Amino acid sequence: MNVYAYAVAGAVVLLGIIGVARSRDLVHAVVSLSISQSGTYILLVAVGFRYGGLAPILNSTVRRSTPVVDPVVQALTLTDIVVSAATTSMLLALVVQIVKRRGTAEPDKLNELEG
Numbered sequence: 552m553n554v555y556a557y558a559v560a561g562a563v564v565l566l567g568i569i570g571v572a573r574s575r576d577l578v579h580a581v582v583s584l585s586i587s588q589s590g591t592y593i594l595l596v597a598v599g600f601r602y603g604g605l606a607p608i609l610n611s612t613v614r615r616s617t618p619v620v621d622p623v624v625q626a627l628t629l630t631d632i633v634v635s636a637a638t639t640s641m642l643l644a645l646v647v648q649i650v651k652r653r654g655t656a657e658p659d660k661l662n663e664l665e666g
Contacts, residue, residue, distance in 0.1 A: 556597030563590030577646045577656040581639060588635040592628055599624025 567587025574580040604620040650656050 553597055553600065556593060556600070560590045560594035560597060563587070563593060566590075575657060575659070577649065577658060578643070580658070581642045581646060584642070585635060585639045588631070588638070591631055595624055595628040595631060599628075 564587050567583050567585075567590060570583025570586060571580050574583055599621040601618050601620050604618045607619045607622040646656060649661065653661060655661070
């Protein structure tokens with residue numbers, strides 16, 4: 552099962568990268584980057600997954616030989632989600648400012664720099 556999760560994560564990241572490369576609009580590029588970042592969630596969850604694993608809360612009733620999932624990977628996944636949301640919101644705010652100042656969101660029409 553883990554091999555499928557790694558393949559899906561790679562496919563989602565690749566799909567997002569292709570979307571960024573082929574985008575004709577800045578909003579489309581931001582959404583494609585967000586899709587690419589979503590592939591890292593799948594990858595991190597696949598790394599921390601264990602068959603029959605329990606939550607990493609050990610007490611006196613749980614035997615030490617019981618498999619548990621890795622809590623560090625879960626924390627990294629949550630951190631990745633927060634970073635992705637912040638990055639996406641910042642990039643969308645930049646796109647809004649570009650459209651206000653330049654009147655377009657097409658990267659091909661934004662060649663000239665103004666000082």
